[in-house]
Amino acid sequence: MTLEIPEVVINRLPVYARALAQLAEAGETVVSSQALGEALDVTPAQIRKDLSYFGRFGKQGRGYNVPTLLAKLREILGLDRRWRVCIVGVGRLGQAIVEYGGFEPQGFTIMSAFDSDSELVGTSIADVEIRHVDELQSYLAETRIDIGIVSVPGRVAQETVDELVKGGIRAILNYAPITAHVPPGVSIRHIDPVLAMQSMTFYLKRPAGVVAIRE
Template structure:
């Protein structure tokens, strides 16, 4: 029987890996769960519990080997290899995504970009030529793509997601301001800064004096 690992645990692993990478870059060789927790505002018990899903790490009283734990987390997350990304939607947001320099060093490479706007098609962004979205299905049929990035208007998002799924993509990052649906076996993450800010205003409002506006 396969152990079901909570999604919230999976979401914390990249945070741990990034912190460990920073420690390694500073020459640190060992870190305790207490010290790691203080860096990330997570309790040491939570860190130990999260890691316990994947085996035994570190020794009581001695902490974790930074390089060893980082290497294992990279294996678990699959970020010890290169991943091919396809961007659909090259408006202002899409251009910013394509030109963001943080993907490559982490093994994520945008290998193709598509848009429906003739004024954009043929231009180069982030080192790739923007292709007509009419060619998306054909491209996916003949090229390996691991992750799809959707940065199109809300009304077009579901259709694009459906096309990516039919093309064999099993992981999608959706920046469109709408909840797109995928079949079982396909992972999708919705990135919407407006929703994030709206949840933050709840906490601001709760801390205000009664009746304040």
């Protein structure tokens, strides 16, 4: 498979997969790129172009076969298997992440949690045992973990990311309020609701009717 695929395309695929799963659940078997685009605020041309990186789906004027395209996207994205996750930092935010019920049904299992607070070490949250961060390297050497979640304070977030990368982790979900860096070959995604709100207050300051330009 050619891998000259823009990151923005990869980032849209899970959104397509989610919409197709909802259509499949509703018993729909065919969907047009127009209908899918309207549901997702994406142009039909964008959908067709994004999917064209991965082969030919659907026929002109016939739409996409929902189960077929969904299965293909799940295979491309690796959603057809389970992924093993560890989390570093189980303060208030980290605890909420561990207790959040939304990961497991999507194939992401939180296997273990790490913290530097000795009062937390040895206790459990939602059946996930909390270990000391000093054990992270030896744990990662012995245990297959695919994705690391970082929910430590900002001042120690980069070193936490570095430790995960050192332990062989190639995908990191970062909740800490910093732009953390990873070497080539490692993916990172940032989850930051404060930044999201701050990008909306720009528009709130301006008269109603002022809208963003989408490039």
